[in-house]
Amino acid sequence: DALRQWGAMGGAPGNDIMFQWKEITAASRFQQKLWSIFRFSVPLIARVDAPPGQVGRWLLGELDQLIRKATLAMDGFQFDETMKAIRGFAWEVLADNYIELVKARLYGPDGPEKRAAQSTLYTALRTISLLMAPFTPFISEEIHHALTGESVHVQSWPEPSGIEIDPAGLAIKEIAAALRRYKAEKGMALNSPLPGIVVYSDLALETVDLAGVANSEVESRTGSPQIEMKPVAVKPQMKILGPRFKDKSGKIIKALSAMDPAQVAGMKAGGSIRVEVESEAVEVPAEAAEIVVETLSAGEAVDILRLEKASVLVRR
Secondary structure (H helix, E strand, O other): HHHHHHHHHHHOOOOOOOHHHHHHHHEEEEEEHHHHHHHHHHOOOOOOOOOOOHHHHHHHHHHHHHHHHHHHHHHHOHHHHHHHHHHHHHHHHHHHHHHHHHHHHOOOOOOHHHHHHHHHHHHHHHHHHHOOOOHHHHHHHHHHHHOOOOHHHHHOOOOOOOOOOHHHHHHHHHHHHHHHHHHHHHHOEEEEEEOOOEEOOOOOOOOOHHHHHHOOOEEEEEEOOEEEEEEEEEEEOOOHHHHHHHHHHHHHHHHHOOHHHHHHHHHHHEEEEEEEEEOOOEEEEEEHEEEEEEEEOOOEEEEEEEEOOEEEEEEO
């Protein structure tokens, strides 16, 4: 299978193909990744008739686009483009995004939401096996037979189902990715709970998968959040104050640190800051102090993640 995949991806019709072992290795790694996806999924999925939610419609819309792209490339004998599209979908769309989104549903109690995730994942895996069968007949047969009990090589080429990518599902996928980045930047484990999340969007978003990713309650609201930026501290800049005020800099730093942050912010806007040092007024440049600002919403401290289709407030 790895050799056949290399042959398919090696070049376009009419071009010579240079043999390189690293390409065989890359093909084998993709098949190992696909097999890992399959082995993870098999105990959790089911061949059930369950209507997809927003995230499911996003994935099935992406799957429809993959079928169209693969069909067009196959009709033009562009086997390399077909395999690139399949690999990109399986690795980036299915494994890195959809499965990570719906894990909580797949592991959770039985119900409509779990069955929808099981059905969508089943459809995606079966379709991938059909698309890959001309190139990698053995792994495709193993996957398809395990899912259906039938041979992949007597099946028809898949047809698009007519499902469009759900913009709400796409927004949920982007929000989940932003929450994972947020946790990584904070040095948190991906399964660490967050204090609470409020998502603002013009789209009415389902929250079940976001709650699973965040491991916390998620509230979805329409419109835009009311945000207040509150100055909470003054950070004197020694690299500016030291060279300019020399021996006085220590006292100026102490005085600056004790001042009302909102008052200092107002003076900074005017171009300079007036500091009282031992009953003497000292003018320091605006850039000599940095204002630490806290983001508030409804009186609560929050971090805000701004995305194209949503604003996400993470309570601190």
